Amino acid sequence: MIRKTMAAGAAMVALSGFAGVAHAGPDLDAIKARGQIICGVTTGVTGFSSADSQGKWTGLEVDVCRAVAAALFGNSEKVKYVPTTAQQRFTALQSKEIDLLSRTTTWTLTRDTALGFDFTGVTYYDGQGFMVPKKLGVKSAKELNGATVCVQPGTTTELNLADYFRANKMTFKPVVIENVEEIRQAFFSGRCDVYTTDASGLYSTRAANAPKPDDYLILPEIISKEPLGPVVRHGDNQWADIVRWTLYAMVEAEEYGITSKNVDEMLKSDNPNIKRILGVTPGMGKALGVDEKWVYNIIKQVGNYGEAFERNVGMQTPLKIERGFNALWTKGGLQYAPPIR
Structure with a gap:
């Protein structure tokens, strides 16, 4: 029995050796060559996606675009925002006018399959x-x-x-x-x-x-049920992974108490989970195909999920929305991220 367990463990170690750098697909290659993400958003939805008179975009779903740019480029400003309507948004994504759709879009079976899309998580549980x-x-x-x-x-x-x-x-x-x-x-x-x-x-x-x-x-x-989340096209798994794990990183950071204000201090943490998340212990960035400081850049420049929520739609904003379903799973909500490890 012990020998079988040891053999299984050795096999797991051997298999782990095959893990390498993620390889970019066609969408990610185009984004890297361009040097910015083209993000499809909505207009005039205060707290979620809107632009001021100077053309500065803000909102919870805008912050997702910014966080992805921080993860990929180390700079949350490397985003071009393209307003889309409810009827035109899917065509814009299918025709490659945009790389990422982050605009109050509900995750459904037909959109995830028949339209050729991948939903990469839930930014906001709505109804x-x-x-x-x-x-x-x-x-x-x-x-x-x-x-x-x-x-x-x-x-x-x-x-x-x-x-x-x-x-x-x-x-x-x-x-x-x-x-x-x-x-x-x-x-x-x-x-x-x-x-x-x-x-x-x-x-x-x-x-x-x-x-x-x-x-x-x-x-x-x-x-x-209206789970709203970011959407990419089928066909480039690594690009989908980057968008998916960007959102998870924001949730995971909140769970571990990592904020935009304390992230530099958190680099000194002895917690092995925090060290992995922030790239002090390398490996996660390599697995995703981005810089090891990808989560650090997200949190430093955009903040964790809770910070983005409260800044844009929370109780101190004109919307005064309580966390509700969008609280962490540890606090009775549905926001739950797989571990970064």
């Missing part, structure tokens, strides 16, 4: 909700029978809306508008009774676009 004017006197989505509902086409939102009303034996009249700014104007001008989208978008819209935010109510019902 579809409803917002109404308080003067409507509605307290629950079950009271929306016969309502006029503003919704974007080409989204899971549109499909979920129809399913929810059908399941609850209610009718509604859709007002279908693609442009997000136009749909908000339609809602706030009274063209529709209800605005439905991911709850994150409702919080953003109420905080940043409502004439008087306190005049609008987000109903308690969440009618769908």
Whole structure:
């Protein structure tokens, strides 16, 4: 028995010797040659993806693009942002207009398979909700029978809306508008009774676009699962790995208490996990095909997941979103990263 165990251990050691440097694929080669990542984003979703009057992009999903650039190039500013609409975003990724899509996109089976994409993780666990004017006197989505509902086409939102009303034996009249700014104007001008989208978008819209935010109510019902995350094309596994492990690194750093403020001090830690994460003990960068300081660069320049969340959408922002499902798994949430080892 002991001999078998020793033999198995020797085989594991032998197999580990075959691990080498990851080899770049066509997408990653093109990105490296260009010297920047082209990231598809949305526009005007405060807290998630928006640009100011000087063209500076900020938001939780923008921070994913910045973190990937920090991991790959050591510089979070090596990103070109390309605004995309709900209907045009997938074509932009398929046609290689963008390298990475990070814009309130729900991970579904058909998108992950039939469209030829790889979802690389979940930036934000979301769900579809409803917002109404308080003067409507509605307290629950079950009271929306016969309502006029503003919704974007080409989204899971549109499909979920129809399913929810059908399941609850209610009718509604859709007002279908693609442009997000136009749909908000339609809602706030009274063209529709209800605005439905991911709850994150409702919080953003109420905080940043409502004439008087306190005049609008987000109903308690969440009618769908909307795991939002970054997307790449099939065909370049190493590029997908870099995007995937960038997000995991941000979560893992939060779990170990590594922040943008203490990351330099953490380089001196005796914790073997922290030493591996920050590249003090080399090997993880080589396995991924990036610099050994890839996680250090992410955290120093962008921060861990919790920092990005609180800075963009947390309780100290106009959105005032609690961590909820997006808390770490150790604190009752769903954010959980495989180990960096």
